[in-house]
Amino acid sequence: MIEVKKLVKRFGLKIILRGLDFSVEPGEFVALLGPNGAGKTTFLRILATLSRPSLGEVKVAGYNLPAQSAQVRAKLGVVSHLPLLYPDLTAEENLLFYGRMYGVENMSARITEVLEMVGLENRRKDLVRTFSRGMQQRLAIGRAVIHDPEVMLFDEPYTGLDQDASEMLDEVLRSVAAKGRTVVMTSHDLARAEDLATRFDILSRGVITASTTQKKLKKTNLLAFYKESLEA
Numbered sequence: 001m002i003e004v005k006k007l008v009k010r011f012g013l014k015i016i017l018r019g020l021d022f023s024v025e026p027g028e029f030v031a032l033l034g035p036n037g038a039g040k041t042t043f044l045r046i047l048a049t050l051s052r053p054s055l056g057e058v059k060v061a062g063y064n065l066p067a068q069s070a071q072v073r074a075k076l077g078v079v080s081h082l083p084l085l086y087p088d089l090t091a092e093e094n095l096l097f098y099g100r101m102y103g104v105e106n107m108s109a110r111i112t113e114v115l116e117m118v119g120l121e122n123r124r125k126d127l128v129r130t131f132s133r134g135m136q137q138r139l140a141i142g143r144a145v146i147h148d149p150e151v152m153l154f155d156e157p158y159t160g161l162d163q164d165a166s167e168m169l170d171e172v173l174r175s176v177a178a179k180g181r182t183v184v185m186t187s188h189d190l191a192r193a194e195d196l197a198t199r200f201d202i203l204s205r206g207v208i209t210a211s212t213t214q215k216k217l218k219k220t221n222l223l224a225f226y227k228e229s230l231e232a
Contacts (some may be wrong), residue, residue, distance in 0.1 A: 001026045001151060001182040002047065007056035009042055016042045018206035019056070026150075029173075029183040031197035033190065033226055038203045040186040041080075044155045047184065048078045061150055074102065077144035080155040083136040084143065087129035091120055091139050094128060095146055102147035114142040117175075119168055133160040141172055152176055154185040158192065170196065194222040202229040 002024040009017040016039045024030055034040055045051040047060060049069040058065040061075040078084075085094050095111045104110055115121045118138040128136060137160050144152065154173075158166050173196050177183055187193045193200065194214075200222060202210040210229035217225065 001028075001061060002184070003057070003059040004047075005057040007043075007046070007058060008054045009039070009046065009051070010054045016206055017046075017053075020203075020207050022201070022208055024182055024184060026182055027177075027180045029177045029196060029198045030185070031193035031200050032184055032186045032203055033188075033193065033200060034203035035230065039206050040203050041155055043203065044078075044080070044153050044184065044186060048076060048080075048153050049073055074147075075150045077147070077149035077152045078155075079137075079140055079144045079153070079157045081159060083140035085128050085136060085139055088127060090125050090127055091115065091131075091142075092124040094139060095142060098143050099146050104147050110146065114146055117145075117168075117172060118142045119165075134162050134165045137161055138165055138168065141169060145172065145176065148179075150181060152181055152183045154183065154187075156186055156188070158187065158189060166192075190222050190226060200225065202226060204230055 002022065004020060004022040007017050007020040008015065020043065032040055042051065046053055046058060046065070049065060049072055052066045060072045063071040065072060086097065089097065092111060095114060096107065099107050099110060112121065115124050118141055120135065120138055120142070123135070128139065131139065141157070157169060161169060173183065185193070185197065194217070198214050200212050201208050212225055
């Protein structure tokens, strides 16, 4: 579903990604872990078509980036630090806008389903600018799943969420994974990542330095694996 070969990303003279190789099978849930500055957000921005690679090959859902960005966007749902919502539209209007953009059928029923899923059904007619940060993140998750995408990218999705909203996101992620969708998530919350993901990749100094699966972790734990990978 995702195939990356020898990916390089430069910002001027600074090299962020240094020949990164990465592949994800359909239905895998990969937690991409690493210290600040390792290149996690830069990498997800490239997968999300928001940034262009300097060198290397990137393919998502069978389409090449950046040449086929429009086709890739139709297959993606993205949640990042920015909610990508229109503050002067209501929650319902935001979902209607994105639903139309993706050609979602049975729009009214789908909007209701999504608002209930993210716990905002009772705020559907309220302007987004009146929402707290956590509520905006809830709606951003709704925006990302409105078209039932094949690939979900989550960049630190728990940022700004309270306990209830975090538990809601846990359920959304489990629901997405249960449908066989492909998920890549960056997170500093190792316990949450260990509970949700099926595979764990460590990104350090611009490359994947280690990878393991949920099954293999039974012999140790994610924190120990993470520390060993960074020290290697």
